[in-house]
Amino acid sequence: MNADAFFVLGATHHKAPISVRERLSLSPAAAETLAGSLRQLEGLQEFTILSTCNRLEFYGVASHPEAAARVQAAFCAVQNFDPAEFDRCRLDLRGPAALRHLLDVSAGLDSQLLGENEIFGQVKDAYAAAQAKGHTGAVLNRVFQKAFQAAKHVRTHTAIAAGQVSIYSVAVELAHSVFGDLASTRILLLGAGDIGEKTARAFQSRGATSMTVASRRLERAMELATTLNSSALPFEQREARLAEFDIVVCATSAPGTVVARDAVRTALHKRPARPILFLDLAMPRDVEAGVAELQNVFLYNLDDLAIIAEENRVARESELAKCRAILGEKVDALWKSIESRLPAVPAMSAAAERRDLSSPASAPLPAERGAVPSPHH
Amino acid sequence: MFAGLTDRSWLWIAAGFYLAGFLLGTYSLLRAAPQSKSRINFIIGFGYACQFLGLYLRGLQVGGCPLGNQFEIFQFTAWSAITLYFAVGVTFRSSLLGYFTSTLACVLTFSSLALPAWDNTRRAKIFGGNPWIELHASLALFSYGVFALLALTAGLLILRHYSIKNRKLGGWFSFLPPILDLDQISFRLLVTGVTLMTAALAGGSVFWFRDPASVNVGKLLVTVGVWAAYAVALSLRVRGLLLAKRFAWTCLALFVAALISLGPVDASRHPPALPPPANVVPR
Numbered sequence: 001m002n003a004d005a006f007f008v009l010g011a012t013h014h015k016a017p018i019s020v021r022e023r024l025s026l027s028p029a030a031a032e033t034l035a036g037s038l039r040q041l042e043g044l045q046e047f048t049i050l051s052t053c054n055r056l057e058f059y060g061v062a063s064h065p066e067a068a069a070r071v072q073a074a075f076c077a078v079q080n081f082d083p084a085e086f087d088r089c090r091l092d093l094r095g096p097a098a099l100r101h102l103l104d105v106s107a108g109l110d111s112q113l114l115g116e117n118e119i120f121g122q123v124k125d126a127y128a129a130a131q132a133k134g135h136t137g138a139v140l141n142r143v144f145q146k147a148f149q150a151a152k153h154v155r156t157h158t159a160i161a162a163g164q165v166s167i168y169s170v171a172v173e174l175a176h177s178v179f180g181d182l183a184s185t186r187i188l189l190l191g192a193g194d195i196g197e198k199t200a201r202a203f204q205s206r207g208a209t210s211m212t213v214a215s216r217r218l219e220r221a222m223e224l225a226t227t228l229n230s231s232a233l234p235f236e237q238r239e240a241r242l243a244e245f246d247i248v249v250c251a252t253s254a255p256g257t258v259v260a261r262d263a264v265r266t267a268l269h270k271r272p273a274r275p276i277l278f279l280d281l282a283m284p285r286d287v288e289a290g291v292a293e294l295q296n297v298f299l300y301n302l303d304d305l306a307i308i309a310e311e312n313r314v315a316r317e318s319e320l321a322k323c324r325a326i327l328g329e330k331v332d333a334l335w336k337s338i339e340s341r342l343p344a345v346p347a348m349s350a351a352a353e354r355r356d357l358s359s360p361a362s363a364p365l366p367a368e369r370g371a372v373p374s375p376h377h
Numbered sequence: 378m379f380a381g382l383t384d385r386s387w388l389w390i391a392a393g394f395y396l397a398g399f400l401l402g403t404y405s406l407l408r409a410a411p412q413s414k415s416r417i418n419f420i421i422g423f424g425y426a427c428q429f430l431g432l433y434l435r436g437l438q439v440g441g442c443p444l445g446n447q448f449e450i451f452q453f454t455a456w457s458a459i460t461l462y463f464a465v466g467v468t469f470r471s472s473l474l475g476y477f478t479s480t481l482a483c484v485l486t487f488s489s490l491a492l493p494a495w496d497n498t499r500r501a502k503i504f505g506g507n508p509w510i511e512l513h514a515s516l517a518l519f520s521y522g523v524f525a526l527l528a529l530t531a532g533l534l535i536l537r538h539y540s541i542k543n544r545k546l547g548g549w550f551s552f553l554p555p556i557l558d559l560d561q562i563s564f565r566l567l568v569t570g571v572t573l574m575t576a577a578l579a580g581g582s583v584f585w586f587r588d589p590a591s592v593n594v595g596k597l598l599v600t601v602g603v604w605a606a607y608a609v610a611l612s613l614r615v616r617g618l619l620l621a622k623r624f625a626w627t628c629l630a631l632f633v634a635a636l637i638s639l640g641p642v643d644a645s646r647h648p649p650a651l652p653p654p655a656n657v658v659p660r
C-alpha cells in the first residue's frame with residue numbers, strides 16, 4: 001500500500017510529559033549518530049528528524065512495512081530509551097494522516113502554545129539539516145516545501161498567530177506597542193526572582209539590551225545582572241532614578257508598594273516627551289494604583305496581562321476550524337501529487353504482523369546490516 | 378482611450394482609487410486581518426498619478442498652479458497630503474496610515490467633486506504671472522497638506538493611547554503603530570508644516586509690504602491666525618508643555634479649524650461670481 005510509504009513516528013507533548021520528553025530529546029551528537037544509523041536502515045528511503053523541547057518526530061519514506069518500527073528501535077538503542085515506554089507515548093501516523101500532521105505542526109496548530117511561530121523555524125531547520133546531508137529525496141523535498149507554503153498561507157490568511165498567549169510575551173508586545181523598537185529602550189527590573197528573570201529574558205529575545213536590576217538584596221540583583229549581562233542598582237535608588245527608564249518591570253515580593261505616584265510624577269517632569277510603561281507582575285502589587293491616572297504613563301498588572309493572554313488564546317482557538325479547513329484542502333492536493341512517487345510497500349506477512357514490533361528483541365534492528373553505534377562510544 | 382479625458386475626469390478616477398483604498402482598508406479592519414501595505418500603497422499611488430495628471434491639465438487651463446477656487450484648493454491639499462505620505466508615511470511598518478491617508482484624500486476629493494458650486498468659477502492667471510506669488514500660495518497650501526497628514530497621525534496617536542490605556546490591544550488596534558513612532562512623526566510633521574507656512578507667509582509679506590491693498594485683510598488675519606496657532610502648538614510641544622494625547626487633540630482640532638478657514642480665505646480673495654461651469658475667467 002502506498003499510504004504506508006509515508007509515515008511519521010515519534011512522541012509529542014500530547015502524550016509524553018516533560019519528564020519523558022527530557023529523555024527523548026536528542027543532543028546534536030546523538031542526532032548525528034542516529035541519522036547515521038537511519039541512513040543504513042533497510043527499507044527507509046528518506047527521513048527527517050525533528051527534535052524540539054515538545055516533540056521528537058521522524059518523518060520518513062519507506063519501502064518496507066516495518067521501516068517505522070526499525071526507526072523506533074534504532075532510536076531506542078541510540079538514546080538508551082525503553083521501547084515499552086516509547087510505545088506508551090508513541091505517535092504513529094501513515095499516509096495522508098502523517099501529511100496532515102506535518103502541516104499542522106508547521107503551522108503551529110499542534111503546538112502547546114497554539115499558533116506559536118517558533119516551531120515553523122524548527123521544522124525548517126530540521127528539513128534543511130536533512131536535505132544538506134542527503135537524507136531527503138523527491139518525496140520529502142516536495143512534502144516539506146509544500147508544508148512550509150501551507151503554514152505561511154494559514155498564518156497569513158487567518159488570525160491563528162495574532163496576539164500573544166503567554167504573559168511574558170504579552171508584556172513584551174505591550175512594550176513594543178508603546179516604544180516600537182525595544183533595542184533603544186531602557187528597562188528597570190525591580191525584583192530578581194523567577195518572574196523578573198523570565199520577563200527580562202523575554203525582553204532580551206525581542207532585542208532589548210539596556211537592562212538594570214534592582215532588588216532588596218543587592219547581591220541577588222548583582223547575580224541576576226551578571227546572568228543577564230546587565231547592571232545592578234541599589235534598591236533604595238529606584239524612585240530617584242526612575243526618569244532614566246522607559247519600562248519598569250515590577251516583580252518583588254515586597255508587602256507594600258515600592259513605586260509611589262509622586263515619584264512617577266517627578267520622573268515624568270524630567271522626561272516629558274517619553275512615556276513610561278509599568279509592568280506590575282508582583283502580588284501584592286508593587287506600583288501605587290494612582291499611577292495609571294497620570295498622563296503618558298501606562299500601568300499593567302498581572303491580571304491585565306493574564307486577561308489579554310487568555311483573550312488571545314481564545315481568539316486563536318476560534319480560528320482553528322478555518323485553519324483546519326484550509327490545511328485539509330492542501331493535504332488532499334499534496335497527497336494526490338506525491339502518491340504516485342511513493343514506493344510500493346508490500347503487505348506485511350501474517351507472521352510478521354504477529355510479531356511484537358515494539359519489542360527490542362523482535363524488532364529488526366539496523367544491526368541486520370550494521371550495528372547502531374552507541375552515543376557513548 | 379484616455380487621451381480625451383478632462384481634468385475633472387482624471388480627478389474623479391483619482392477619487393475612485395482613494396475610495397478603493399478606503400474600502401479595502403475598511404474590509405481588512407472589519408476582518409481584523411492585516412492589510413497588505415504594498416497593495417494600499419499601489420492603490421494610493423495610482424490615485425496620486427491620476428490626480429497629478431488632473432491637476433496638471435487644470436494648471437494648463439488656468440495658466441498656473443490650480444489654486445483659484447475651493448475645489449482646486451481641496452484637491453491640492455489632498456495631493457499635498459499624499460505627497461507627504463509617500464515621503465514619510467511609507468516608512469511606517471503598519472498599513473494603517475496609508476488607509477487613513479487614503480480615507481482623507483477620498484473625503485477631500487469626493488467632497489470637492491460633489492459640490493459643483495466650488496468649481497463654478499475657474500480663475501486663470503490669478504497670480505498675475507508672478508512665480509513668487511505662485512510659490513507663496515502653493516507653499517501655503519502644501520503646508521495645509523502637511524497639517525492634514527499631521528491630523529491623521531494625531532488621530533492614530535489618540536487611538537493608540539486609548540487602546541493601551543483601556544487594555545484593548547487585539548483586533549484592528551493591533552495594526553496601530555507604536556506610540557513613540559506616532560509621536561515622533563507627528564512632531565516632525567508639525568515642524569515641517571510650520572516651517573513651510575512660515576516660508577510661505579514670509580514670501581507673502583514681501584508683497585504685502587510693497588502693496589498692502591493687494592492683500593485682503595480677512596485672508597491675512599485667518600492665515601496668520603492658523604500659522605500662529607500651529608507655531609504656539611509647536612512651541613508648547615518643544616517646551617514639554619503639550620504632550621501625548623493633548624498634543625494629538627490639539628493637532629486634530631487645529632486642522633479642522635484650518636480646513637474650515639479655507640472657505641472664508643477663498644471667499645475673501647474673490648467676490649462671489651457664478652459664471653457657467655468650466656468657464657475660465659482671466660483675472
